């Protein structure tokens with residue numbers, strides 16, 4: 541039987557969770573178990589229900605990341621496609637993909653191409669409370685993922701870059717308007733904003749201030 545989280549109900553719930561949590565991150569604890577259940581229940585079907593070219597805006601932004609990161613994090617990695625794209629683009633980098641849903645992590649591990657094993661790893665975890673020291677990554681990327689601004693800023697190294705991509709722009713169920721992203725990032729000292737419009741998708745890239 542197909543999951544009740546597929547289809548319109550699932551998309552509406554994802555948008556509600558995104559809107560509420562971006563406004564009030566402390567309410568995440570209420571949404572967290574439901575979001576985890578939602579994505580656990582659709583992990584096996586995720587790659588068949590995504591729109592074609594869904595990572596195009598993500599890849600366009602990744603293409604201009606400079607300098608190449610030594611370590612990069614893909615938050616809300618799902619089945620790992622974003623992490624694999626990072627690994628292909630940055631052949632010297634260590635890549636970590638984190639997802640709240642254990643079934644998504646299992647799918648990502650299963651789908652890891654043999655040549656990327658050892659350099660790309662996946663962990664089950666929560667983007668609102670990551671198990672990494674401050675400044676661990678030079679790139680933190682999100683594809684269709686609810687952002688947790690304080691935590692992403694903490695794990696990003698000074699001078700590092702953050703990326704947000706939404707496969708179908710404002711139609712994406714998990715979507716945060718660009719102006720809202722810019723405002724949250726500016727308050728945390730981010731600069732060098734770059735926007736991307738690729739097909740129906742959008743992306744934003746920004747740099748964390750480079751201070752000790």
Ligand SMILES: C[S@@+](CC[C@H](N)C(=O)[O-])C[C@H]1O[C@@H](n2cnc3c(N)ncnc32)[C@H](O)[C@@H]1O
Pocket residue numbers: 575576579580590615616617618619621622638639640641644665666667668682683684685686714
């Ligand atoms: C819409 S899917 C996107 C998956 C993938 N990035 C893609 O674009 O194909 C959102 C993913 O984020 C995960 N997720 C949601 N909230 C999360 C959190 N707080 N921490 C880590 N992962 C989270 C979900 O389990 C789900 O796999």
